[in-house]
Amino acid sequence: PPASHRLVARDVRLRYEDFTALDGVDLSVASGQVTALVGANGAGKSTLFHCLCGTLRPDAGRVELDGADITRRSAHARTRLGIARTFQQLAVFPSLTVEENVRIGAEQQRRRRRDPAAVEPVLRLLELDGPIRDRIAAGLSTGALRRVELGRALAGRPHTLLLDEPTAGLDAAEAEALARILMALAADGTAVLIVEHDLDLVARVADTVHVMEAGRIVR
Numbered sequence: 001p002p003a004s005h006r007l008v009a010r011d012v013r014l015r016y017e018d019f020t021a022l023d024g025v026d027l028s029v030a031s032g033q034v035t036a037l038v039g040a041n042g043a044g045k046s047t048l049f050h051c052l053c054g055t056l057r058p059d060a061g062r063v064e065l066d067g068a069d070i071t072r073r074s075a076h077a078r079t080r081l082g083i084a085r086t087f088q089q090l091a092v093f094p095s096l097t098v099e100e101n102v103r104i105g106a107e108q109q110r111r112r113r114r115d116p117a118a119v120e121p122v123l124r125l126l127e128l129d130g131p132i133r134d135r136i137a138a139g140l141s142t143g144a145l146r147r148v149e150l151g152r153a154l155a156g157r158p159h160t161l162l163l164d165e166p167t168a169g170l171d172a173a174e175a176e177a178l179a180r181i182l183m184a185l186a187a188d189g190t191a192v193l194i195v196e197h198d199l200d201l202v203a204r205v206a207d208t209v210h211v212m213e214a215g216r217i218v219r
């Protein structure tokens with residue numbers, strides 16, 4: 001069985017000047033589960049997401065991976081530890097092909113974890129293994145681009161996957177396909193966190209839902 005991992009935020013606090021964005025947040029993301037973070041615009045979801053990724057550093061509190069303090073680890077270091085992320089704004093390389101974009105994800109891992117063979121199952125899972133694999137990313141539909149970005153994250157064989165609004169810009173069928181993929185990943189042992197506005201999707205895929213309001217988890 002795959003090793004079990006847990007990414008934890010403990011009493012995380014962050015202020016933007018005199019505005020309190022995170023007011024003592026506790027959250028846990030565990031292997032084999034989809035954890036969702038929901039809440040109104042401005043509740044602090046993206047800020048918390050950045051603290052977990054390492055693109056923002058909390059003013060107080062800790063971020064831990066399997067009990068080890070990673071609060072001061074860079075985003076890059078966290079990627080190498082096996083924590084992958086996607087972006088609310090799509091971040092694919094427009095002039096590269098679908099397959100090349102996904103391969104870049106595999107290159108981002110430490111040498112001993114790199115596995116070129118890991119790319120094929122990822123392309124298959126995301127239904128990017130047909131003729132689309134050789135297409136240039138520029139000009140693909142939003143749905144395809146979201147899958148390419150997810151593929152780039154998965155190619156590094158992460159144990160933990162952090163997804164910021166993965167269904168933004170997707171139609172109902174594409175969102176449904178994504179839901180199935182997320183459940184398959186969790187069933188396979190990946191720890192998945194989604195920040196998501198689509199509550200129907202959240203209700204279907206999430207094992208645990210955290211509701212944020214004004215910098216706190218209220219439910």
Ligand code: ATP
Nearest residue numbers: 016017019021039040041042043044045046047048
């Ligand atoms: P959304 O769903 O709109 O992405 P969110 O729940 O992700 O909202 P955050 O983006 O974390 O919320 O923002 C939390 C609060 O912090 C908001 O009121 C926002 O205006 C404020 N904020 C975010 N970034 C900054 C910044 N760099 N400087 C000042 N205030 C900020």
